[in-house]
Amino acid sequence: MNAFCPNCEKDTEQKFVDKVEEINIRGEMIPIHMEYYQCEECGEDFEIPRPDYDPLDAVYREFRSRKGMAQPEEIKKFRKELRLTQKELSEILGIGIATLNRYENGALQSEAHDQA
Structure with a gap:
């Protein structure tokens, strides 16, 4: 897919990346599903805006669940x-x-x- 790369400041080929990353929350590693585009020219990553999914909220919810904390x-x-x-x-x-x-x-x- 071609899209504008603010790092390169031009239209470049972008690849879709879908993977699980781990984020450290208060010393505990929490896996989180991440989706983003990566510029094929400079390697810069760009988040895909999704109003229905907030990765930080998902990580906090998982942490609270593991610790038995209130949502x-x-x-x-x-x-x-x-x-x-x-x-x-x-x-x-x-x-x-x-x-x-x-x-x-x-x-x-x-x-x-x-x-x-």
Whole structure:
């Protein structure tokens, strides 16, 4: 496939690469499925934009699963079942509201915060 390479600054032949890579998350190697194009001229890799798949989110979900940690939607569901706002739950847990918001939106929580 021909496409524009921002590294070469011209149209070049690009090959599709589909492989499993390992990413280190807090000392644990997590395999992740990656798809990208590689310029045949300079070797530069280019991610394929996919709104339905976020590799980092997939890695975090696998890490949480391995460690028995809550997923973002579970944290949000728990808070809503208690009929609490983010501010109220963050005060109960002793963490910042911004921190709780990040966890509900996919940031990887610490194991200590997960236990709370």
